[in-house]
Amino acid sequence: MEFHLLGMVTVLAHGHPVDVGPARQRCVLAVLAVDAGRVVSVDRLVERVWGDEPPLRARQTLLSYVSRLRQALVAADAGDVVRRPGGYALEIDPSAVDLHVFRDLYTRALGQTEDATAARLLTEALRLWRGQALTGVDGEWAEAERDKLERERLAAQHDLADTRLRLGHGGQLVVELAARAAEHLLDERVAGQYVLALHQAGRTADALQHYRQLRDKLVDELGTDPGPALQDLHRRILAADPGLTATPADVAVAPVVVPRQLPTAPGPFIGRHGELDRLDATLRDSSNERAGVVISVIAGAGGIGKTWLALHWAHRHADRFPDGHLFVDLRGFSPDERPMNPEAALRGFIDALGVDPRRIPSDLHAQAAMFRSLIAGKRMLLVLDNAADTAQVTSLLPGSPTCSVVITSRNTLSGLITAHGAHHLSVGVLVDVEARSLLTARLGAARVDAESAAANALIRLCGGLPLALSIITGRAHTQPHLSLAAFAAELRDSGLDALDDTDPAASLPTVLLSSYRVLTDEQAAVFGLLAIAPGPDIGLPAAASLTGLSPGRIRTVLRGLEQASLISQDEHGRYRMHDLVRACAADAAAGQLPDDEREAALRRLVDYHVHTAHAAERLLNPQRLPIRLDRPAANHGLEDLADEAAALAWLTAEHHSLPALQHLAAAQGRYDLVWQLAWAFNTFYLRRGLFRERLAAWRTGSAAAEHQDDPAVRILARRLLGHAAAYVGLHDEGVEHLLCALALAERTADRVSQAHIHQSFTRVWEEQGQYRRALEHATQALHLFRELDLPVREASALNSTGWYYARLGDYGTARTRCEAALESARRHHHRELESAVLDSLGYIAHHTSDHTRALDCYGLALLGYRESGNTNYAANTLDRIGQSHAALGQHDHAHAVWGQALELYRQQGRAADAERVQRQLETLGHASHQGSVQ
CATH class of the missing domain: 1.10.10.10 (Winged helix-like DNA-binding domain superfamily/Winged helix DNA-binding domain)
Structure with missing residues (x-):
């Protein structure tokens, strides 16, 4: 066929x-x-x-x-x-x-x-x-x-x-080329061929006449002279260059050329063991010729060390490519040059392979085909450094599976991954140990060890960015009389400016801005807004609120920034940028984004967090008295949290940004949002045992509440600040705030707040071991909640009285109170309160020597706490479960649950509780050893 x-x-x-x-x-x-x-x-x-x-x-x-x-x-x-x-x-x-x-x-x-x-x-x-x-x-x-x-x-x-002209066949081509020249009047390549054919046919006068006619026509119609190639041919004809009349016998076969173009790898090379292993794995893949050409794309931000890694790996495996190594800096993100044209890079490779320039075609596709033919079957390594995009490198790719290609770029070059099966390797910052090794390698162990604290500060301020560390160590190397502490102080005070330099290669701002300059206007605007957003990272809905873009549109823009290695996305779908990149973007945004646009964006972001956090809090604690919020400035990105699990996930992701959000709202003069943010995160902080974070949130929130005219707001903020202070052992401060709140509540006849304040007082006195005084306040709270007909709050206060009766040794009264509280909690389907009451009943059973019942109650309480994500109370219950197991002689079980409690206490920063459980474990181990000896 x-x-x-x-x-x-x-x-x-x-x-x-x-x-x-x-x-x-x-x-x-x-x-x-x-x-x-x-x-x-x-x-x-x-x-x-x-x-x-x-x-x-x-x-x-x-x-x-x-x-x-x-x-x-x-x-x-x-x-x-x-x-x-x-x-x-x-x-x-x-x-x-x-x-x-x-x-x-x-x-x-x-x-x-x-x-x-x-x-x-x-x-x-x-x-x-x-x-x-x-x-x-x-x-x-x-x-x-x-x-x-x-x-x-x-x-x-x-x-x-x-080709035939190089063989000297011009006389046979005159007629054909005359017709082609007439058809393509201004095509200089055709004209040159016709001129050379006439010359080879012995018609040199006609050749020179045709050149003059073409030159005149170009000047008249295009206002330009013939190009360099045609002018050079004219000059050689006038000079009777014998090379223009070559015969087949004159044509020599070009020698075989083995290019070795790899530059010296920058040193010293530190770490990157995982990245080197992955590149080694792709090299092993290249041994399977059926797999096609193996292409590795090393992607990462400017200054992250991509070229450093690529050249180190290439030199380490240079012997695997006996037919040569080709290297080109494509200048994709060069601060002072335009990206290299693919034609120029391809021509450089063909020249390096020893091809006669006269045989190189002018068309890019033809050149690419020639290049692939030249290296077909050869074992060669190509390093394409600093590529701008996929289009810049496509024509440089070999067609032979015997070749390997390593490409570095700030873009992920997703087109190569999709169309050519390229292996993607993302390069991140150096970990602290590697960063310290880099300092030591550049400055010597004696100098680094002598100023260990200053070295640690430099590592932290540079954020593991190799270029930043290299700039600092370069200056320290050339200025040995200055201490590392002086460089750290400059970096701390001046930030990104301390890493600037007149030499573009030694200026981090110049390197980073070269990435910024290639962004679209939309990407640049979003990048700038992300830089000024508070917090270490941001989720997609928050980014939509910040920018005012739809979720679909902002996802596309963020993907572009991620592909440009300016931001990264973690496993939870949150976006973050390196601190130094953030500083660069913020500086750029200050010059590009109008003040009113930035202010509006930040207002939308605060509104998003207040309203979403409030919705999350209502899911976690639906029985809590709600607060009233103003309508948000815009609806972009506001989330509809499906359930309690979604609420916990959102609060977990966002709580790191709370301090910055509160300060931002305060700077905007929106003091109501400051305390509302603290209110919305309150239950989450309690459940997760983040007591110091809760205290900080309420200190900021209470100060903002003082700007409010509503006394109920000031009472609430003072009460919760006092409660938060008591949780971290600041009893005097806690009492002061609670007494202030109680006085204001009594003056305004706010009986609901009075009840809550008495409930909060129980924590202050319990922390000091004054259970009688705690019981008195719990009893007052119980009476007030009962009078106010707040049955869930009444049940909570009833459990509190039962708990303090138990701590005072009256276990009968304690059991009666707690069992009544349990029945009410179940009747009102309050799972959190039910778990708290079961924990109290477990404590009562344990202290009345009914350890089996204690384990049953504790187990149900622990299940409820885990379902609600309350790791704070879960840690306490695990501690008590261990005590019941120990009382039953079940040392292995006690050891296991105390180990879990210890881990939670440490995560929550509860040092005293962690030390106590550690001592219990040591005592348990000693007892177990004694039993085994007996």
Whole structure:
């Protein structure tokens, strides 16, 4: 079977044409034949057959065309059209399709070192043309494809002419080139070929006359002189250069060139063991030639050490590539130069391979084909450094699986990953140990050890960014009389300015801004807003609120910033940027974003956090008396949290930003939002045992509440501040705030607040071991809640009285109170309160020697705490469970649960509790050892 595309679209089976139907059907077959053996998607087929306006039932019509084509081809034993995942493919040997044979011959010709062989292959390729390509097929795609194929044909004709001229065949080409020159009047390459052919034919005067005519025409019509190549040819003809009349005997075979272009790797190289292992793994993959060309993309922010890593790895494995190493700095993000054109990089590679410049075609695609031919089958390493995007490197990729490619870029080059199966390697900052090793390697162990604290400060301020560390160590190296503490102080005081320099290569701001400059206006605006947003990271909905963009749009913009290595996304879907990158972006935003836009963005962000945190708090503690919020400035990004688990997840992710959000709201003069943020995070902080964070939130919130006219707000803030102070052992401060709140509540006859304040007092006295006074306040709270008909609060106060009776040794009264509280908690479906009461009942059972019942109660309480995410109370209950197991002689169980309690206490920063449990574990271990000895 043969398939003619370079002329009439004709299928020949056993020498006879096969009828493939009407024009649209022939178009389907032509599209499949151009990509013979490869899958063409249905969407692409529809687009190429009908253009931008397909009929309503285009897919069904396409299916009909494909069915008829299959019947015709199969019946003639001429091939088949098969359905594959994603589309259709024409099953035919590419060597039976004239277009693919033409391209194969052309590529082979470009890779030849002997002009005679190249001329033969090009002549054979051009003989396959039978006229205009795709004759008989209409439509936009066919027209565009015809133009493309005609350009390929013309390029082959030009290359054949160049090749034959180098062989000295100009006399045989005069007529052909005269016609071509007349058709392409201003094409300097054709003109040069015609001039050289005339000269080789002995018609030098005619050659010079044609040059003058062309020069005059260029000046008259384009206002320009001939290009350097044509001017050089003119000069050589005038000088009677014998090289222009070479004969086949004069043509020498170029020597084999083995390029070794790798620059010296920057030193010293520290760490990166995981990254090196991953690159080694890709090198092992390259031994499997069926896997194709192995491409590794090393991506990361500016100054992160991508080139450092790539060159170190390349030198370490240089011996694996005996046929040569090619290197190019593509200047994709160079601060003082434009990105290199692919043509220039490709020409540099071809020159490095020793190709005669006269044999290098001018067309980029032809050059790429020549390059692939030159390195086909060779074991070579290509390092493409500082690539701007996928388009810049595509033409530089080899076609031979014996080659390996390492590319560095600030972009992820997702197109290479998708289209070429490239391996992606993300490079992050150095960990502290590696950063210290870098300082030591550059400055010496004696100097670093002598100022260990200052060295640690430098490491922290540089954030593990290798370029920042290298800049600082470079200055310290050239200024040995200055202490490391002085450099740390400068970096602390001046921030990013301390890492600036007149030399772009030694200026971190210049390096970082080179990434900023290539962003779109939208990306730059979002990047700047992210930099001024409070907190260490940000979620997608918060980013939507900040920027005022829809969730879908902001996701796209963030993906672009992530691909540019300016931000990163963690496993929870939150975005963050390096502190030094943030400083650079903030500086850029200050100069680009108007003040009113930044202010509006930050107001939206605070509104988002207040309203979402309030919704989360209502899910965690629905029985708590709500507060009233003003409407948000905008609805962008406001979340609808589905349940308690979603609320806990959101609060867990966002609580690190709370201090900065409160200070931001205060700076905006929105004092109501400051205390509302503390209120909304209160239950979360209690459940997670984050007592110092809670205290800080309420100190800020209470100060803001003093700006409010509503006394209820000031009472609430003082009460919760006093309660928070008591939780961290600041009893005097706690009493002071609670007494202030109680006095104001009594003055305003706020009985609900009075009840809550008495409940808060119980914590103050319990922390000091004054259980009698705690019981008195719990009793007053109980009476007030009962009078106010707040049954859940009454049950909570009832449990408190039971707890303090138990702490005073009156276990009968304690049990009665707690059992009544349990019944009320279950009646009102308050799971959190139910767990607290069960914990109290477990304590009572334990202290009345009913340890089995104690374990049952504690177990139910622990289950409830874990379901609600209350790790604070869960730690206390685990501690008590261990005591019951120990009392029963179940030392292994006691050891296990005390170990869990110890871990939680440490996570929560509860040092005294952690030390106590540690002592219990040591005592338990000693007792177990004594028992085993006996």
